[in-house]
Amino acid sequence: MKQKYQKGIFFGRPPLGYNLIIANGQKSIIINEHGRLLAKAFKWKAQKQLPTFIIGEKLRGLGVDVSDKHLSRVFRNVFYCGLLSNKMLGQEIMEGQNWEPLVSKEIFLKANEVLENAHVKYESRAEDQNLPLKQVVKCDKCKNPMTGYVARKKGIYYYKCNTVGCKSNKNAMHMNSKFFDFLDQYKIEPTLHPLIKQQLIANVKNCILDKVSDKDDFQSR
């Protein structure tokens, strides 16, 4: 088995989008109709940078039985760009010999780059957490944005105006709590959360789907 893998020969059940055909004792792996749609899905990810759940919805609408979770595994499976990776091969990745790739390696890489970037990494510093209004809140006297600092000895945070001759100084905890009070007026009743969530998702989906005209996609085939 390992020798076969090392030659780049795949055997067993091929992934979604491919059929295993046996004719005259010869096995061959061929792209099926769903595979052609998955190829589009890769392009939607790579070129249009659509979120996976939107692509999943489009595919299911076109008759492909794939969950969003499965789809994100599809996007990461090198098989689709013609490469063979397997536990038996360890770190080695072979050029596949007995199937046709769905997408080019360029599109595969681009799609994975988009997936990677979708997870924006945040670095949070203690200072940011204690001074969330830094540069946002304005000095009540001179209207300039306030910076912040910590009085190290006591560990107390302050917002500070840097305008010459103003130098207004405010306790950050006090200001933050005032801001929380202000935000309270925009609070939504918990009983309404599911409805609002549903509506927001619907709005976002419509917004994104509008940008992707299926007509364009099919005409460019």
Ligand SMILES: [Zn+2]
């Ligand atoms: Zn000021």
